[in-house]
Structures are given as structure tokens and as C-alpha cells.
Amino acid sequence: MPHGSRLRPIVLATRQQLADSRQQLRQQHDRGLDGARVCARFTTMVDGAILKLYDAYLGERGEAEAAEARERISLVAHGGYGRRQQAPYSDVDLMLLYEGKLDELVSDFAGRLTRDICDIALSLGHSVRTPAEAIQRARSDPQIATSLLESRLLVGNSAIYSRYLEAMQNLVQRRGPALAQAFIAERRKERLQYGETVYLLEPNVKRSRGGLRDLHLYRWLWYVKCQIADPDQLHNRGLLSKFDYRRLISAQNFLLRVRNEMHFHAVELCDSLSRT
Numbered sequence: 001m002p003h004g005s006r007l008r009p010i011v012l013a014t015r016q017q018l019a020d021s022r023q024q025l026r027q028q029h030d031r032g033l034d035g036a037r038v039c040a041r042f043t044t045m046v047d048g049a050i051l052k053l054y055d056a057y058l059g060e061r062g063e064a065e066a067a068e069a070r071e072r073i074s075l076v077a078h079g080g081y082g083r084r085q086q087a088p089y090s091d092v093d094l095m096l097l098y099e100g101k102l103d104e105l106v107s108d109f110a111g112r113l114t115r116d117i118c119d120i121a122l123s124l125g126h127s128v129r130t131p132a133e134a135i136q137r138a139r140s141d142p143q144i145a146t147s148l149l150e151s152r153l154l155v156g157n158s159a160i161y162s163r164y165l166e167a168m169q170n171l172v173q174r175r176g177p178a179l180a181q182a183f184i185a186e187r188r189k190e191r192l193q194y195g196e197t198v199y200l201l202e203p204n205v206k207r208s209r210g211g212l213r214d215l216h217l218y219r220w221l222w223y224v225k226c227q228i229a230d231p232d233q234l235h236n237r238g239l240l241s242k243f244d245y246r247r248l249i250s251a252q253n254f255l256l257r258v259r260n261e262m263h264f265h266a267v268e269l270c271d272s273l274s275r276t
Helices: 009-030 035-059 063-072 104-119 131-140 142-149 158-194 212-226 231-236 242-266
Strands: 073-077 092-098 124-129 152-156
Touching (some): 009 035, 009 104, 009 242, 035 063, 035 073, 035 104, 063 104, 092 131, 131 158, 142 158, 158 212, 231 242
Parallel strands (some): 092 124
16 A cells, blocks of 8 residues: 555645645746745745644644643744755754653654654654753753754744743853854864865865855854844844845855755755765
């Protein structure tokens, strides 16, 4: 029996809609739509798909169970997905924040939603944490911290997300200098691993020297400094000059467009330029 025939109608419909939307986006990319807009539009498509699955799950539950899930759970986008720079075939970074015990309700919700998201052909990088656990992981692991810095609430109890966000901001305020040094050190290690020279024959557009990660590092350091990561907001507040802002946005759009082209061409995650 084909795998697709075992999927629920809502999953099949969402999968097809997402595939059609991705194809339309490929056409817009081919017509010259800039990299940042392609990523932003794909992020919106992914948001819509996940929200459909979320609503479908709650709709299949009793009223009391659905109300409890809405009260205890928040879905939080982070990383590239959180900053609305989701590439066409990159992992979708999604965190399920919950309050209380990791009981059957939370486990069932997480298991069902992650299976459905994978079944609509999205690659999922997910975690299930309380706000305290999320902050603890950010405190102990710089890579997790950088991903969680740029978070946004997708759906669920906004009070849970607000408590998590406040705790994250407090962590940054208390440990800002140490976090900044850790972010710089992690980026240095990554550049050494993926290529330090700008003359690489097959560079990684995301992780090699001069790649997207260098732009991300600026964002993380800005967040540590003033709790704002978005260059548009920094420019509007006079914290980033017009000259630097234009250069940064130009570089970002170029790198995102190259990366999008690589993903569309390979029809999968592909961040390393190949000579073949």
C-alpha cells in the first residue's frame, strides 16, 4: 500500500498544498524575486501548514482536552524559521513549550504533530521543553542559545511564550559579555570546519567564511547589545547607518538567493556549492 494512502485527508491535502505553493515560489524565484522575500513567503506557507495540522489535531479531541492543550502548550518558531528566513528545503526549527508535567497530553500532542509535519514532507528539527528547560539549554550550549534568541510565537498560550521570552532576555542581560564571547568562539570553530579562506572551490554558503552565518553572528551580537536582532529595526532606530544597512541587506539577499537556487535545483537541503 502506498505511504500516501495511509495518511489522513487533512495531511494529504496540506502536503499537496505545500508542494503546489513551493512550486509557485520556485517560479517567482526564477522570475527574479529576491532571496529574502522568497524565504519570507515560504516561511508564511510553512506557518499556514503547521497551523492547519494544529487546528486539525485539536478539532479531533474533546472540548476539555483541546482547551487544556491550548492552555498548556505553545509552538515557538526559532532559528532561521523564527527570523522568517526559511529556505525551501531547510529543517523547520520548532519548539513545543509546555507547562506542568510531561504527561500523556503533551506527549501525544508532540508525537502526533511531529509525525504530521514530517508527513507533509517538511524536515523538522523539534524539541519539547518547559520554559525553564529551554533557558537552561541556552545557558549551557551556545548553539542552542543562538537558535533560541530569534524566536516567535506561532500558536498557543501567549503567556507561556512571554514568560520564556522574558527569561531569555534576563539571561542575555546577566550574561551578555560571556554569551557574546561564546558566540564568537563557536563561529570561529565553524568557519575552521567548513572553510576559513574566501577562495574555497566548493564553499558552504551558510557556514564557510563570508557566508550567512557571519550575518547571523552580527544579529546575535546585536541582540546581546540591545536586545534587537533585526537590521530593519536597528536602522529605523538609528543604531545602524544607512551605508552599513544597505551593504548588509545587499549581501544577505545575494547569499539567500544563491542558497534558494541551490535548494530548488537539488530539490533538497543543499548549502555547499559543487563544481559538478
